[in-house]
Amino acid sequence: MSNGAALTLDPLRLVARWSLRTAxxxxxxxxxxxxxxxxxxxxxxxxxxxxxQATAVGYGSLFIVLxxxxxxxxxxxxxxxxxxxGTLPLYYAGAVISESMILExxxxxxxxILAGRIGARYAAELGTMRVTEQIDALxxxxxxxxxxxxxxxxxxGLLVIPALTMFANATGIIVGYLTAKGSLGLTYADFEYxxxxxxxxxxxxxxxxxxxxxxxxxxxxxxxxxxxTQQGAEGVGRATTTAVVSASVAILMLDALTTxxxxxxK
Amino acid sequence: xxxxxxxxxRFVENVVLDGVSxxxxxxxxxxxxxxxxxxxxxxxxxxxxxxxxxxxDVIVDGLHVPQLGRKELATLRSRIGxxxxxxxxxxxxxxxxxxxxxxxxxxxxNDAKFCEDRVLECLRLVNLPPEVATKYPAELSxxxxxxxxxxxxxxxxxKYLLYDEPTSxxxxxxxxxxDGLIERLRDELGVTSVVVSHDVRGSxxxxxxxxxxxxxxxxxxxxxxxxxxxxxxxxxxxxxxxxEMTLIQAESREGEGERGGETRGRxx
Numbered sequence: 001m002s003n004g005a006a007l008t009l010d011p012l013r014l015v016a017r018w019s020l021r022t023a024x025x026x027x028x029x030x031x032x033x034x035x036x037x038x039x040x041x042x043x044x045x046x047x048x049x050x051x052x053q054a055t056a057v058g059y060g061s062l063f064i065v066l067x068x069x070x071x072x073x074x075x076x077x078x079x080x081x082x083x084x085x086g087t088l089p090l091y092y093a094g095a096v097i098s099e100s101m102i103l104e105x106x107x108x109x110x111x112x113i114l115a116g117r118i119g120a121r122y123a124a125e126l127g128t129m130r131v132t133e134q135i136d137a138l139x140x141x142x143x144x145x146x147x148x149x150x151x152x153x154x155x156x157g158l159l160v161i162p163a164l165t166m167f168a169n170a171t172g173i174i175v176g177y178l179t180a181k182g183s184l185g186l187t188y189a190d191f192e193y194x195x196x197x198x199x200x201x202x203x204x205x206x207x208x209x210x211x212x213x214x215x216x217x218x219x220x221x222x223x224x225x226x227x228x229t230q231q232g233a234e235g236v237g238r239a240t241t242t243a244v245v246s247a248s249v250a251i252l253m254l255d256a257l258t259t260x261x262x263x264x265x266k
Numbered sequence: 267x268x269x270x271x272x273x274x275x276r277f278v279e280n281v282v283l284d285g286v287s288x289x290x291x292x293x294x295x296x297x298x299x300x301x302x303x304x305x306x307x308x309x310x311x312x313x314x315x316x317x318x319x320x321x322x323d324v325i326v327d328g329l330h331v332p333q334l335g336r337k338e339l340a341t342l343r344s345r346i347g348x349x350x351x352x353x354x355x356x357x358x359x360x361x362x363x364x365x366x367x368x369x370x371x372x373x374x375x376n377d378a379k380f381c382e383d384r385v386l387e388c389l390r391l392v393n394l395p396p397e398v399a400t401k402y403p404a405e406l407s408x409x410x411x412x413x414x415x416x417x418x419x420x421x422x423x424x425k426y427l428l429y430d431e432p433t434s435x436x437x438x439x440x441x442x443x444x445d446g447l448i449e450r451l452r453d454e455l456g457v458t459s460v461v462v463s464h465d466v467r468g469s470x471x472x473x474x475x476x477x478x479x480x481x482x483x484x485x486x487x488x489x490x491x492x493x494x495x496x497x498x499x500x501x502x503x504x505x506x507x508x509x510e511m512t513l514i515q516a517e518s519r520e521g522e523g524e525r526g527g528e529t530r531g532r533x534x
Contacts, residue, residue, distance in 0.1 A: 129356075136316055141367055141418075144340075
């Protein structure tokens with residue numbers, strides 16, 4: 001017992017074990033991504049399934065994404081009013097609301113919401129299929145689980161999530177304007193002037209590029225974790241929570257990275 | 267022909283297979299028996315390449331399975347039907363779609379008429395009515411799921427059939443139906459089969475030869491009568507362990523007026 005405790009607390013051993021586990025995950029994740037690229041040739045298999053997944057994921061997520069974006073726009077508008085009233089011209093509110101939605105709140109909030117919704121769904125679905133041997137069954141039939149299960153989910157996410165982000169941006173801006181109109185008395189002309197004054201076309205591209213990066217993270221990580229689930233129902237639960245946490249952390253890291261690369265470099 | 271040559275497999279510290287060698291001749295049905303967790307399913311998964319041995323070789327149709335590439339393995343698997351322990355049916359697909367997935371020839375798979383006919387033919391072979399085709403796995407009983415699993419496995423007209431615990435979790439009547447089905451498929455389709463089970467009575471009924479996997483090694487191989495006559499302590503211990511369940515099943519079957527395998531059941 002005491003020997004076991006000593007072994008567990010040995011920092012060198014812990015670091016070594018963590019490093020090995022990380023290297024194992026990185027290696028297997030890389031192979032999975034390579035398999036997905038290889039599987040793209042089997043388009044007859046993944047195209048119809050991608051459409052099914054895109055419909056399920058996109059349509060099913062639309063309401064919650066728009067709801068969150070609407071509230072984000074409203075709160076941004078109220079806080080802008082609280083901070084700017086009496087110090088800056090009101091048209092600045094138009095700039096702050098539209099730019100904060102397009103550059104940050106739209107893509108990041110959408111991705112975090114979808115990490116919970118889509119990420120959990122993918123990990124749980126694939127994890128259950130793994131522990132009930134459905135993935136083994138596909139392989140035993142000479143069919144590729146990557147083409148049948150993973151590629152449709154990832155591509156559906158890559159198509160749908162940027163689209164949802166753009167809807168979220170638009171919703172946040174509209175609700176932000178309506179809130180500013182109600183609480184600050186901001187006119188449409190002032191709002192539009194502020195929004196246009198600070199807007200650059202790159203901003204929309206930036207928002208789209210970010211959402212594609214987030215989509216990549218929040219689909220591939222849960223797919224990888226679900227695909228490699230072990231140990232029954234407990235394993236499915238573990239894979240699901242790990243998928244949501246890992247995808248969320250990856251989104252925040254990618255957020256910092258894309259901001260540094262795309263905006264600060266500019 | 268299927269050959270396992272000095273196969274070793276371990277999961278972390280747990281040695282599952284320690285120098286297992288086995289041969290299944292064409293057209294033969296071999297039952298692989300052993301207690302739970304002894305590595306029977308692992309052996310089966312090595313035959314169709316779902317698992318790789320740590321050492322040793324697995325040869326199917328003259329092909330060295332562990333050395334096969336992705337495409338060669340897929341081609342080989344199209345000749346091997348695999349019946350999973352719990353059916354492993356795809357929940358989101360109807361029974362017809364599940365069985366259709368078993369049609370491994372791509373040209374046939376894309377021919378809707380052929381698929382429809384083949385699905386109905388497979389359902390007939392496993393004694394299920396055509397109406398089942400439109401149902402989903404959640405609407406089926408355990409025995410029906412197993413039969414749909416078998417139908418999917420035979421849809422591609424395989425040369426080999428691997429059964430992983432085909433009767434586990436079933437009541438004696440349904441277990442008897444599945445055993446009868448295995449016999450019938452062997453006779454009608456002429457496939458080479460490996461049946462993994464710990465149901466002694468059922469295995470002795472369907473198998474031409476029986477192998478006992480005991481403590482990571484093949485302890486005994488031979489025709490059922492030879493195994494029953496064995497004086498090997500491990501064989502006796504395994505058969506005695508199964509005796510009580512076997513007698514209960516035998517009584518239940520006799521009560522149901524079922525036929526088949528009674529003599530062997532009493533011998534055990």
